[in-house]
Amino acid sequence: MKRTFRASVAALALSSASAAFAADTVVVVTSFPNSMTGPIEAAFEAANPGIDLEILNKKTSAGVKYIQEISDANTADIFWASAPDAFEVLKGDGLLASVEINSDGIPEKIGAYPMNDPDGKYYGFAAAGYGIMWNERYLKAKKLEPAKNWAELKDAAYHGHVGMSAPSRSGTTHLTVETVLQGEGWDKGWAEWKWIGGNFSTVTERSFGVPDGVNTGNFGLGIVIDFFGFSSKASGFPVDFAYPEVTALVPANIAVVNNAPNETAAKTFVEYLLTPAGQEVLLDPAIMRLPINPATYANAPEGFPNPFEDGSIGAAVKFDVAKSGARYNLVNSMFDVMITYRLDDLRAAVGAVQAAEAKHASGDNAEAKALIAEARALIDANPIDEARSMDPEFAGIFTKKRKKASDTVGERQAEVEQRWDAMVVENYRKAKELADKAAAL
């Protein structure tokens, strides 16, 4: 017993050592699941027998931390994930290499979003859009219709039936939030999110928590990235997915890490992903990402959305990457303070307003109408305006990236958040009080 144990320890040590020293191993740090990396790895290794892909799966935030921590003796070749902002963070730290990638046949833009990093640090390899996913059985049991637009999610009928992840937890969710803020305008956009938030069943900790919740029927509708919807449906769950009008198509990206141990082979992999053969693999039923090579759509299954022909997907919003980047952490923090951490308060306030409005649907009680309007204004109120969000000094409080040791930032994040929190909690409480009063009339 003891001997077998020791032997297996030795064998394990040897096997991991030998794998690590093989000449052409490309270490890929990725947030993509096995079901996606597996088929791509198989196809790539068949096409390039000399190169061995070593897939290292970490969730996006852990992957970013991992690359940062190992940078002084880097062992990773490639970073491969959805959220462009994760790449922005690595790029900002100077951890991504500039490599010349041959990308014949790939357009410059997907929707309104640039396909590749303008500085050539990372490249898009697939596209994704955000939308609403729903569980058919759940909606049938609760006698609901699927919502096809963000605005419909504010409807009182959906109270307690919606799920979403927080933008601070998931880079893809951040893009959804920012898209609405840019599409609807700062104040209107935030009001939109708060009224949708008031209908939330939960704010999940992982982005996968949303499709999972819809799949199990824990909540009825979820705000998700398209491939979660497609692949859940392909796995047989009674779910469906639709793109709303205000959405953005954004590329999922890949980058070669600075000082990669095997840069040439890493480059081969990136280029392979962009070839027609590599793009074809994305149509695998378990992957279901939108290829970025328009030619690949010729082989797509029937009903598969084609963003290069169907102008309605992702065309409505011109997504401003610079704007999004400048206030990235600030938007995350605001969402958490106003919605994630105060979900119970928000839900109570929104629920009370919905109840009051249902009671006075005719609108002929002027006093109730005034109270409801006041309550609505309290929920809509934003702690800061758009100009403030774009003030680099103010947004800097949330990044704490001092360029020089002498740089100082006026306030601390904890102070600002406490101020917002106090305001939001008080507003929600007052709004509920007013709405209750209106309902009692």
Added chain:
Amino acid sequence: MSNASPHNTGGPSLLDRLPASIFPRVTGLHASALIIAILLIGLLIIPVFQVIYVAFLDPNTGALTLQNFVDFFRTSLFRESFWNSFYVSAMSVVFATVIALPLAYITTRFNFAGSVVIQSLGFIPLIMPPFVGAVAMQLIFGRNGTLNLLIEEKFGVNIPFMEGLNGVILVQSIHYFPFILINLSTSLRNIDRSMEEAAQNLGSQGMRLFRRIVFPLAMPGYVAGAALVFIKVFDDLGTPLLLNVNNMLAPQAFLRISSIGISDPMGYVISFILVAFSIFSLWASFLVMRGKDYSTVQKGGGGLSRRDLRTGEKIAAYVVVAFILILVLSPHIGLTLLSFATIWSFAPLPDGFTLQNYVVMWENSKQFITNTVIYAGIAAVLDVIIGTAIAYIVIRTGIWGRKSLDYLATAALAVPGVVLGIGYLRVFHSIDIPFTDKPMASWWVIIALALMIRRLPYALRACTAALQQVSLALEEAAESLGATKGSTIRRIVIPLMSGGILAGFVTSFATAAVELSATIMLVSSESDAPLAYGIYLFMQTPSGRGAGAALGVVAVIIVGLGTFLSQLMIERDKKFKSTDQSH
């Protein structure tokens, strides 16, 4: 007590003739204490410090400051989180006691068929693999889980088992009550029968006997278990996160540390407060136990006498046990169903059953299973060795600073896995594996060491409780008969502690086998990954849910078998002791 060896019996040895100032007399115990201290500092303190020193820096200027702590207490969200964490921990201890006490009492006090099975099954909840446990609990107790769908159909109401703080308390009590069960049972078994007989001779019986004699004598085990539950729940991250409860301390720390690109110092401040509060709770549990002597001299009796139950009592006992077991095993029942399910969505039961999930799982996970057994095995063996040593040094010696070893080791309980993971990457990335030029951080041994540090507190509490019940008189007797310190420990102390050591081993092994938060940071190649990581990979995709559940079931079976075998060993050991000296 003194550690001087009896040198006066022979001539002065070489060591004695050397000047003491240059060669201080170091006994084996001193050396062990020193080695353990170095280990703890190197593997816990330095890595953690590498991460949380940010809590003491002014985010704007980089100067040392306590301002962040002032901010913490000024922020209403954090004060509320602190109170919520405290409330949930205290209530979880209460509910865990309600679950554990009847199981422990019935199985140790009465001749009850299936005691071994109950003791093993009662341990299983501790092995709730990440993610699958979450999904399974939601499927059974969730808003639209089996139970609520049935209740809603019959009565038209929906009971929020899994909502808010109450949900956290429910899940935590079910998850962590084994800490109390296992420690309390061991304590109950170690109670000297003569104490009970003396009380009975004086006319005490029934509840009074239990309240005044049996339970107080089992206090070391109960307090050890309750303290573990309290601290563990206070620091636990997984359950609040899976229930999406954010207004507690640990999730607040995690959310702030692990967001992309955010370097908010508050996350580290909260981590620091978690560690400090855990040490404080531990110290408080020591205060409760201080000045009380729980050791018993006679070890031949094999614990409390067991009596037969009357028929009515037996039925009542079976009903209670069955109810508790169904409750605490429901996550695993859900897990098993899920592993055989085709599609399970908004329905009391899956649409259909299949073996396909196990086929998929088996094709992809053999390596994960082997790795887990090796890592968790190494971690648990080291844990009981170090745990026994620390327990002995703390309780039996006067070595300077001995208590701090205990506090240090227990502090590991409060260190969030992410923090330890990042700390290990920082410290070990710049050190190469001996004889190679690969950084140590990407060596699989580091994962085993991280698991060892994270699970050491479990083993330590079990070993400490076991040693508290061994009377000093037995050791003094051995020493007065000429046994050296070393052979006393080897031949008297450790055999008497064996039940507790085994309990510690099982707890450490089982929980190490399913830990994820630190390992996910440290895994540097898939061939080195443990099982929990494999489950994580599966559970990332809608199609992998069943296969992930199947791998979870395998984890539970592996650990469950190990537990069952060690329970058998404890029972056999006990029988052997009691038949040997029956009178």
